[in-house]
Amino acid sequence: MRLALCVCSLALVVTIESCQRLMSSSAPAGAEADMSTAVGPVPGNPASVAARMNPYANDPVALQDGQRLFNWYNCSGCHGGHAGGGMGPSLRDETWIYGSRDDQIFDTIAQGRSNGMPSWGTKIPESQIWQIVVYVKSLGTPREPDAPTVPADEVVGPDFKSPVKMDVPSPE
Amino acid sequence: MRHTLVIVPLLLLAGCGATQSTLDAHGPAAEQIAFLSWFMTILFIVVTAIMWVLLGWGFWKRRGTLAEHASITESGGQAWIAIGGLAVPLIILTVIFILGLRLLAAFPIHGMHGQMNMANMAAMEDEAMKPSILIIGHQWWWEVHYLGDSPDQQFTTANEIHIPAGRPVNIELQSRDVMHSFWIPSLHGKVDLIPGRSNFIRMEASKPGDYQGQCAEYCGAQHAHMRLLVVAQNPDEFELWSEQQRRPASEPASEDAMAGQQVFLEGACAMCHQIRGTQAGGSVAPDLTHIAGRRLIASNSFPNNTAYLEAWVTHAQSLKPEAEMPDLTMFTGKQLRQLVAYLQQLN
Numbered sequence: 001m002r003l004a005l006c007v008c009s010l011a012l013v014v015t016i017e018s019c020q021r022l023m024s025s026s027a028p029a030g031a032e033a034d035m036s037t038a039v040g041p042v043p044g045n046p047a048s049v050a051a052r053m054n055p056y057a058n059d060p061v062a063l064q065d066g067q068r069l070f071n072w073y074n075c076s077g078c079h080g081g082h083a084g085g086g087m088g089p090s091l092r093d094e095t096w097i098y099g100s101r102d103d104q105i106f107d108t109i110a111q112g113r114s115n116g117m118p119s120w121g122t123k124i125p126e127s128q129i130w131q132i133v134v135y136v137k138s139l140g141t142p143r144e145p146d147a148p149t150v151p152a153d154e155v156v157g158p159d160f161k162s163p164v165k166m167d168v169p170s171p172e
Numbered sequence: 173m174r175h176t177l178v179i180v181p182l183l184l185l186a187g188c189g190a191t192q193s194t195l196d197a198h199g200p201a202a203e204q205i206a207f208l209s210w211f212m213t214i215l216f217i218v219v220t221a222i223m224w225v226l227l228g229w230g231f232w233k234r235r236g237t238l239a240e241h242a243s244i245t246e247s248g249g250q251a252w253i254a255i256g257g258l259a260v261p262l263i264i265l266t267v268i269f270i271l272g273l274r275l276l277a278a279f280p281i282h283g284m285h286g287q288m289n290m291a292n293m294a295a296m297e298d299e300a301m302k303p304s305i306l307i308i309g310h311q312w313w314w315e316v317h318y319l320g321d322s323p324d325q326q327f328t329t330a331n332e333i334h335i336p337a338g339r340p341v342n343i344e345l346q347s348r349d350v351m352h353s354f355w356i357p358s359l360h361g362k363v364d365l366i367p368g369r370s371n372f373i374r375m376e377a378s379k380p381g382d383y384q385g386q387c388a389e390y391c392g393a394q395h396a397h398m399r400l401l402v403v404a405q406n407p408d409e410f411e412l413w414s415e416q417q418r419r420p421a422s423e424p425a426s427e428d429a430m431a432g433q434q435v436f437l438e439g440a441c442a443m444c445h446q447i448r449g450t451q452a453g454g455s456v457a458p459d460l461t462h463i464a465g466r467r468l469i470a471s472n473s474f475p476n477n478t479a480y481l482e483a484w485v486t487h488a489q490s491l492k493p494e495a496e497m498p499d500l501t502m503f504t505g506k507q508l509r510q511l512v513a514y515l516q517q518l519n
Contacts (some may be wrong), residue, residue, distance in 0.1 A: 072456045073443055123440050125498045 066135030377404035420449025432514025
């Protein structure tokens with residue numbers, strides 16, 4: 001009886017281990033390297049605590065749903081059309097005030113942040129917040145659905161994220 | 173004899189329910205459609221019967237053996253082809269074509285397509301052509317706006333359309349996502365709801381009653397659960413109903429209902445749903461101002477009772493997978509009971 005119990009628990013441990021390995025290997029490596037530019041102390045867990053995974057990461061349907069929810073829940077009311085900025089900060093630019101990881105964006109939406117971001121944790125179901133996170137992460141990248149068109153004279157390079165340079169004639 | 177005794181009451185009972193059949197016509201448009209359906213069905217049964225008789229006649233009345241079978245050029249075979257194959261079908265199809273044209277001409281607004289062009293605008297100037305109801309199709313429910321001459325006459329509801337019996341009602345149809353089709357089989361023919369444009373239809377129920385309808389253009393996973401109900405009432409009853417619908421939501425009286433209102437306003441509900449007279453002003457889901465007065469929920473798919481309301485709030489995705497209503501599992505049992513108590517007094 002005891003032996004059977006031991007064998008069973010051993011099998012369980014091995015299964016969990018291999019599952020975790022499978023899941024971690026399927027995540028794309030280095031996908032966020034160029035996006036993390038927090039400008040100050042970031043709320044949330046320290047880096048030593050493992051970040052929660054976004055269940056919808058790389059899900060194209062969640063990307064579309066997230067865009068619809070972004071407009072339905074009137075996020076664009078403060079963050080502007082295509083999240084280009086308004087009363088609230090732009091979500092298209094390179095600056096991630098409260099961190100660019102999926103779980104950090106999730107916390108920003110769920111808990112709210114000082115300077116005006118309300119907390120939506122009691123209002124929006126968790127799954128929908130993750131979908132909005134997918135959309136927010138896609139803003140300004142080639143993955144963005146219905147991206148705004150950039151006027152031809154403002155396109156500076158193939159990279160959408162590069163800041164727009166304007167040719168202002170310098171005074172003589 | 174005993175069987176008849178059982179069957180007759182059953183048939184009478186079946187007549188009590190709301191009807192959803194083209195052949196059970198209750199309006200001028202549907203009556204003409206039903207007439208044409210019967211006319212064509214009987215006509216084609218007669219034609220088919222004649223064809224079988226001729227086939228049998230040709231089979232039994234053999235001329236000679238197979239080897240010495242008469243040539244088709246000899247005994248008037250060409251006349252059979254000219255009369256039976258060309259003249260008779262031409263006459264029958266022409267008659268049906270003319271009847272179809274007459275049906276279309278009788279209802280000029282039925283299926284009038286398109287944006288506001290000059291012809292449509294001229295038509296709208298005419299009081300008789302002006303739409304009084306705007307129906308917007310969504311995946312998977314019907315948003316219903318009653319248009320009035322002034323803003324205080326307007327109100328919004330969903331999935332249950334009340335109309336005065338015996339009077340023509342002009343309806344404008346739009347879609348917010350994909351194509352749908354508006355169809356109350358007992359009252360009129362199908363008219364599509366097309367994204368980016370308006371279609372128009374005139375609907376009339378000849379007597380008061382309930383008429384079931386259905387989206388008739390496949391529109392996604394829950395197409396089958398995109399149902400609607402037309403309730404034709406006596407004109408004065410309809411006026412009373414409209415007057416009551418225009419009012420903002422009733423204030424919660426009981427303790428449970430008051431707590432339920434707080435749950436509604438502070439929870440996820442207010443993000444999408446509107447209850448006029450409260451701060452809940454979402455505009456992407458059905459208006460719940462008078463939800464308790466509707467017979468069914470979830471686009472006329474489930475009864476409007478405590479069990480289904482609670483199930484719909486917590487597990488909408490089990491009842492109607494892929495609908496926009498999410499599973500809201502964050503409520504405690506007490507909160508859920510209060511929330512449903514609040515919804516049930518919104519009449």
